[in-house]
Amino acid sequence: xxxxxxxxxxxxxxxxxxxxxxxxxxxxxxxxxxxxxxxxxxxxxxxxxxxxxxxxxxxxxxxxxxxxxxxxxxxxxxxxxxxxxxxxxxxxxxxxxxxxxxxxxxxxxxxxxxxxxxxxxxxxxxxxxxxxxxxxxxxxxxxxxxxxxxxxxxxxxxxxxxxxxxxxxxxxxxxxxxxxxxxxxxxxx
Numbered sequence: 001x002x003x004x005x006x007x008x009x010x011x012x013x014x015x016x017x018x019x020x021x022x023x024x025x026x027x028x029x030x031x032x033x034x035x036x037x038x039x040x041x042x043x044x045x046x047x048x049x050x051x052x053x054x055x056x057x058x059x060x061x062x063x064x065x066x067x068x069x070x071x072x073x074x075x076x077x078x079x080x081x082x083x084x085x086x087x088x089x090x091x092x093x094x095x096x097x098x099x100x101x102x103x104x105x106x107x108x109x110x111x112x113x114x115x116x117x118x119x120x121x122x123x124x125x126x127x128x129x130x131x132x133x134x135x136x137x138x139x140x141x142x143x144x145x146x147x148x149x150x151x152x153x154x155x156x157x158x159x160x161x162x163x164x165x166x167x168x169x170x171x172x173x174x175x176x177x178x179x180x181x182x183x184x185x186x187x188x189x
Contacts, residue, residue, distance in 0.1 A: 002086035
């Protein structure tokens, strides 16, 4: 089954270049990866490795709503199956995605199809982007308790002096040393 070799080869090439978020939504200001960027990155690699991506819409839902001016606004949701087919031996793998879009004219289905294709490609080829959109990309280090404060907590002879010391600490230091405070308080009671 050559299809998996083809997908892996394209994934390897795309992992080096990625597709950055160069397009910008004019009304809301967020950046995104446009369909033309995806086609531009994928097309030569699909041809090079002999892989075809063939779409099949299996479900379509349309909801008509009104925009602020009272005109029609069409919300379209498509369920699309994409057959990834290796030209060499005809082996295939099917990826199913959902595409959603809205438009005031006749382009909502086209936009939904583009969205479905983009996300099928992003998922199948693990296409990276610039930016920090992965929960594992950032490591948050939790501060360690201050050894000097721990020593002061341990040295308190009674609950009153322990409480006074604890109240004198800044709020963030109190949170950081709460376990030591509770432990020492139990020892003194």
